[in-house]
Amino acid sequence: MFKRILIANRGEIAVRIIRACRELGIETVAVYSTADASALHVQLATRAVCIGPAKAAHSYLNQTAILTAAVESGCEAIHPGYGFLSENDEFADLCAQCGLKFIGPSGDVIRKMGNKAAARELMIKAGVPVVPGSDGVIESAEEALKVAERIGYPVLLKASAGGGGRGMRRVFSPEELPAAFASAQAEAVACFGNGEMYLEKLVLSPRHIEFQIMADQQGHVVHLGERDCSIQRKNQKLMEESPSKALSPELRQAMGRDAVKAAQSCGYEGAGTIEFVLDPDGNYYFIEMNTRIQVEHPVTEMVTGQDLVKEQIRVAAGLPLSFTQEDVKLNGHAIEVRINAEDPAKNFAPMPGKTEFVHFPGGCGVRVDSALYNGYELSPFYDSMVAKLIVHAPTRLAAIRRMRRVLEEFIVEGYPTGADLAHLILYHPDYLKGDYNTSFIENNLDEVLSWMEKGAPLADEEER
Template sequence: MPKIKKLLVANRGEITLRIMRTAREMGIQTVAVYSEADRLSPHVKFADEAVCLGPPPSSESYLLGDKIIEVCKNLGVDAIHPGYGFLSENADFARKVTEAGIIFVGPSPEAIEVMGSKLAAKQAVAKYDIPLVPGTEEAISDISAAKIKAAEIGYPILIKASAGGGGKGMRIVESSDEFEEQMQRAVSEAQSAFGDGAVFIEKFITSPRHIEIQVLGDQQGNIVYLFERECSIQRRHQKVIEEAPSAVVSEDMRKAMGEAAVGVAKACNYYGAGTVEFIVDENLNFYFLEMNTRLQVEHPVTEMITGKDLVREQILIAEGNKLSFSQEDLQINGHSIEVRVYAEDPSNNFLPDIGKLITYQRPQGPGIRVDDGFEEGMDIPIYYDPMIAKLITHGENRGAAIDRMIRAIDEYQITGIQTTLDFCKFALTHEAFTSGNFDTKFVERYFTPELLKPSISSEEEELLAALAIEFLLSQKGKSSSTASTSTPVTNSSWRNRLK
């Protein structure tokens, strides 16, 4: 079996640091690549070697697959870990890496390809009796036939582009009257965005939860599931808070979802770390959504409740090792929550914010983990995803993990930019979250920017009013020969409470 001696991480920021730390523990040398914007980033300093790929835009740096492979050849690199984003789910890149005689720390190019197409993925898993959202099994372009199928499924329905993602080529249709117009729009948008007008139809789940299962598989065909993650607190269809386990998943449901996820992995002969995403309706029926053929942003919560280092397992699997544990060996230990710290302004529709990290002090203490890629004084670049850190807590139960997270958020000191920390604290203390009774529409239902404005108690109002009176009296004293006007106010009990 090949032993990895030198690993290049084809990524940036916190995930690169996280991967390289495990590699160092395993005695593996590391190579960082970076853009000119990231020249002073911690991941560059941490690596044993570092190579600049080019200017800040991703298309001129982190997406240059051929150049990254060339760097590997020049430096005698054995393996590439793609992290997440950028080239992590690019089947062509994975294939080129393998053809160059370099180990790709991830699944096969074929698995990436199958799961990269929503329709191909649905077709691949169909024989494994995995619950699918009712809908068409193949692309549909005939509007009349599509309208008949939509009536069979029952409104509301969702028209989705087969290629791509990010909400493009997607239309919710409430009734047959608007079907034709929305179908034409979806096809046109899909063609424009992806060069492929193929669409399919699914039943629209009105109040969904987003729950995913972590899987690990080796190259000998052994696959296990490492339980679920609840990822329903989202903004713009992107996760902000994740937790493991879910507050609503029973032992029976966990087993059923886990076995379904293993079936999805088997459908594409999967090996490495992967995540099978499910959509769950209000009656807790779950349906296969898609598979992410890479490490997830939220993988730390799974690590916290299982005690397994997922990056370590990825590397061991890439080397050809058999999984060292079975399904029966895995158990849930306590509860873990992750909040994503984005450089965004929640009071301005979560728009990205840029600037300098004037103050940057991480929380500390038992059960707290911070995965980040910035230091105090650094600038937040405009070229990449605005996430600056992941804050993770672990507790003996869900309540303890929430309490610890609130304390950690209060301790996290960041100035110079707006962040999502205040929003996350709002969400964690909201009754819908604490009760576990929430879905992907949490932001839409419960959040308005005004809720983040500091409220003033009646006592604070009294103090402010008294301070105003004192100021006015002192000003009056300056323009009058009466020197004693402000004395009673200065000695009052409210003034002493400020000390």
Template structure:
């Protein structure tokens, strides 16, 4: 392939294009009318407008993407994540058009795209499962009886879904029928498929995922784990690699299970096998994501492997450029997702103009973004502005580097989750590694951010007052800046 079309937008489109350029491959951007001046459009060698702002009229229209390939002569399509990245019908459409999808087969997407068929595939390799039902629930009284056998609390889950939709926790048998009906209704509305199943609710889980990658020659390897337990609304906001709680033996065992899950659907390309880890460090298969993950940079940072380049090579029919024995963990990496959201207001999305936008730099800092100063945050798409990634020789250095990077990241004009990211990095539970997916509900309150902002504002006011006083009376010594614990920076100016 000498030219590929990136069927996505924002930071992931730019990230894919940069790797392609390093490989000498030309790129084609597609864009909606809202993204006409977006960075990925300016970066690509060619760009094609595919429709109005709404994704349902642009980025989700496979026909328009195929037409853009034909117009520009693109030979392959990289879907990134989101939009059409896990759409089996689009994957077939690409193949039928004589193009190459830089991703897995439609069949693999179908097997792993439904949680029940994914569980069935994983069971062939005896991968541990949370106790529950293996089929969609058709008889609610029978399902209620099974729930009693499993033991409450139980979790009702949509077979076709994700992101917490169609998911209900049931604490006691008397609530089962009501919660079942609500879950089915929500699943039908969100996914057009009301199929649900039940499983035992793990009360204090860690969310551990394993990066896998396979070629068309039968080679599948794993690239260790990512801990994605800090979440809001069942969606990840902080990820790290490796996990702070996995022993080498458990890491190897989970890695083997992840590779087996990929073999169960003849997987090619990059994918992620997700597990939950309970308080006893027992792990259970959750699902498989048949695409590149948002948090893939932390894996790249600890392995030195460019996952996008490997995806492209595999799509060209090449073998993996490394074996399992070649891969080692180098240091520790953390990713904080920077959203245009207000953490003090239940993480509600915020829109506006990036009046100031300055990214952090320096050793071990990576920023994957798709914006620059003066640009507007559109209301039509996911509110993520950037991914801030740090790498250190160990977890402590990665955390310290993240705090420094957050302090250097300057965004004004909108509310962001940067302050929340710093809160997580400094919280004793995160620093110790003793946390689970309930971190936000257990520890975070809007008041915590308000207090932190007020403290930093007070420090800034003291610095400003001291500076003005020294300007008006340069000969007088200054003792105004207190040496209290709130003084964040000890510095000497010359």
């Protein structure tokens, strides 16, 4: 097992990794920017090293500074968390060149799965269902028009190197396509330095279902069930739950089998997520793989009882998985709400500021992952997420009721958050019934926001 690990991240995920390392008896080295000098992860780590100024490009994305800190502090491995360098194939390669273990897949695997067009081709060869579309990268709007004509509108243009909804455009007619292609490609170049595009059939109003997988260096791959991530806005997830009410046991088994097949096809190692869209008729299609730990991993931990971060570290050290597929059981129901410092009433505008006061909820089946504390100053340079609230209960309805209570207890003063919006969503009849898809926020936001003034409706018949 490693003796010392550098965490190349910040915020709640850095704190999460530090805590796992502490329980494994591993020393930790935190890196931080000048804006994060007083951050919680800096205070909790065994040692902390400043790697640059506030802007991420000069600190948390500064590969040379991070690798230098790791080598000089005697680390044997680097945990990238999520975001920043977690899916950077060049960084994974450089870690290996410096004699450091990158806690995740190799650079070659990240390249295979990080390029969405290449991953799509690989899944086709592996026999994993993919959305009908281009066989690979499309070079021009003219080529995109030919593919769209073949598969039918509407279609979805996607950047091969994209993520978070960037470099993505919906197209409903041939007239829209040339301008959409140019716009998506320009955004992809600006955001990712890569203008490669591909095209898929647009599956309207799908569920977004992802499967957690874990793989070791001995070739064992297991899945740990699904997460329903369909409550999202502009491809940014707001709430997640497991298990999904949309999946029958037979469908769960089939999707889990294909998730394992997808990971095996690329020689995967570590924690990863296979993302699917599920159409209203029960057909599912691979859309991408995230080659890292996910923001919503606590949902899976709550229903399986497995510590995914500890397992990541174990398999990176060369140990075999500590459990088999037969050991994985989904017990009860878990829900996660992401709390962002933003104002839903002002088009979700980020609202950083000083944390004048914060109170975290507690009680049976409650978990809070956060780096907040009283007096902490939120930086405008980084993501607006300030906390993740997670609950677990024997049934879905009990989990919903528990999350309502948790959101009522959660207090943060100094800036607005999306906590009230999430609280009201938990009263929406369609959410209660589990009858929702990725268009839920788009279709119901105005209604839910109006409830902030007049109060949520009474619970529907199913809840009573």
